Amino acid sequence: MLWSIREALERQTLQIGVSACGATAVVDVLKALGVDVAPEEADRCVQTRMRRNESPLPDYLLSRSEAGATHTQLIAGAEEASKGKVIGRFFHLHPRRRVKLVPWLARWIRKGAVPVATMNMQLVVPKGEEVPDAWHHQLIFGVAPTTVFMTNPLDLVSEVEVHQRLCSESVLLIRREDVLQRLTPDCCMSSFSDPRWKALDVEGQVRQMVLEEEQGQGKLTHITIPAAYSSGITLFARLQSELGQELLNTPELPVL
Structure with a gap:
């Protein structure tokens, strides 16, 4: 001690x-x-x-x-x-x-x-x-x-x-509500220079979350990003x- x-x-x-x-x-x-x-x-x-x-x-x-x-x-x-x-x-x-x-x-x-x-x-x-x-x-x-x-x-x-x-x-988990409340129509997720963002397909995770929201589902509680x-x-x-x-x-x- x-x-x-x-x-x-x-x-x-x-x-x-x-x-x-x-x-x-x-x-x-x-x-x-x-x-x-x-x-x-x-x-x-x-x-x-x-x-x-x-x-x-x-x-x-x-x-x-x-x-x-x-x-x-x-x-x-x-x-x-x-x-x-x-x-x-x-x-x-x-x-x-x-x-x-x-x-x-x-x-x-x-x-x-x-x-x-x-x-x-x-x-x-x-x-x-x-x-x-x-x-x-x-x-x-x-x-x-x-x-x-x-x-x-x-x-x-x-x-x-x-x-x-x-x-x-x-890696870091980001809550669903923290993602959706900051989403804008012109949001571009492909601007990250660190290849880990692409490897984790952060853009695809966000798209999936938006799709679920539009369909009234809520399966994806977090997205995973590099830390x-x-x-x-x-x-x-x-x-x-x-x-x-x-x-x-x-x-x-x-x-x-």
């Missing part, structure tokens, strides 16, 4: 702004490593991207695909906000890796590293609950044999559940430490 549950309750930073879970995690990472930074400064350094809710559908979808922050932004933001004192190293967990998550996290936490999970929250949704509409960054402040302890919100989640959310393709995020764990440490150098020199986790 980096913090006890009581300490986490007292010390955790709650979401500092819209789409700012990444910057929020960075505030607590720096706090855990002994570097105090104002939330506004962390957010500025992370360069949180916002959703463009008033835009027509193509631009809205583009903004959704990158809203918030990627692990790269978290690493750069922590480094800038700490004036170079803190570094981060991201470990991909998709495709699935040969790793036992809790023991792996425990080893790094014991050494003093501060983990942040980048997870697709749209996976492993409990039956009857609404599908969340975003990915999420959460600081991990401890682990137990089958449980992961996280902040923002303070949460105790099973290792199995966390691991599934940490092993996701870089800027990668699922995995970022480990943070002080640069001028043995741990910092070890992090930089550690190889990627092997693919299963």
Whole structure:
């Protein structure tokens, strides 16, 4: 444990702004490593991207695909906000890796590293609950044999559940109503330069949703678009430490 549950309750930073879970995690990472930074400064350094809710559908979808922050932004933001004192190293967990998550996290936490999970929250949704509409960054402040302890919100989640959310393709589900209310007659979905938009046939998904709406059906509840995020764990440490150098020199986790 980096913090006890009581300490986490007292010390955790709650979401500092819209789409700012990444910057929020960075505030607590720096706090855990002994570097105090104002939330506004962390957010500025992370360069949180916002959703463009008033835009027509193509631009809205583009903004959704990158809203918030990627692990790269978290690493750069922590480094800038700490004036170079803190570094981060991201470990991909998709495709699935040969790793036992809790023991792996425990080893790094014991050494003093501060983990942040980048997870697709749209996976492993409990039956009857609404599908969340975003990915999420959460600081991990401890682990137990089958449980992961996280902040923002303070949460105790099973290792199995966390691991599934940490092993996701870089995609995002967009709700039916968010698509249809921004659709215009002159909407052109073929302007995206990233080939993943074509590979996922986002334009065809939208057409299918419109067709179902015209026919009074409602089968397609979401469309799937590419996401800027990668699922995995970022480990943070002080640069001028043995741990910092070890992090930089550690190889990627092997693919299963």
